[in-house]
Amino acid sequence: MKDVEAIANLYVFRSIKRHDIEQLCALAPPEDFPAGSVVFKQGDVAAHALMVVSGRLEATVEAGGIGRRVGEIGPGELVGEQALFHIHGIRSATVAALQDSRCLVVTPKLLTDGANNPAVVALETYLLGSLARRIRSTNRSLLQAWKEAAPKPGPAQAAAKATAMASSNLLDNLRRLFGG
Secondary structure, three states: OHHHHHHHOOHHHOOOOHHHHHHHHHHOOOEEEOOOOEEEOOOOEEOOEEEEEEOOEEEEEEEOOEEEEEEEEOOOOEEOHHHHOOOOEEOOOEEEEOOOEEEEEEOHHHHHHOOOOHHHHHHHHHHHHHHHHHHHHHHHHHHHHHHHHOOOOOHHHHHHHHHHHHOOOHHHHHHHHHOO
């Protein structure tokens, strides 16, 4: 019952009936991760995601022998969701428990078996929204990096480009943009 109350207090499940959350817990019993334990290891095969119910996790990525902290995951947040879309995918980060943590284990089987459960539907909706936010954030970062890496045109080049853009149509602009 303690798990049901903790899960019901998460934003994503705020409008879900207790009975449906109990069914979610039956399909995906919460697991404990003691502080300091490794939850996922970068490079391992990914079979499931986690939704943090309580506690805090930390994600780090290692490249070239250097580890870099990429974020914290708190209650109501998902981590490792790539496993839900790419069977036998590889973990892209190591995730460890910063505090004693309790998490729902989210598997592709849960999403299939619980397809009619409003709590699972709420979880799926939240998952899709999270992925959309990450894609937007990544797109903004890529655009910024491209802008910073692009050579800066001189005044004559800028004027010629403005004239060309003004006299072209959408199709011409797309061809220029994508090299067609």
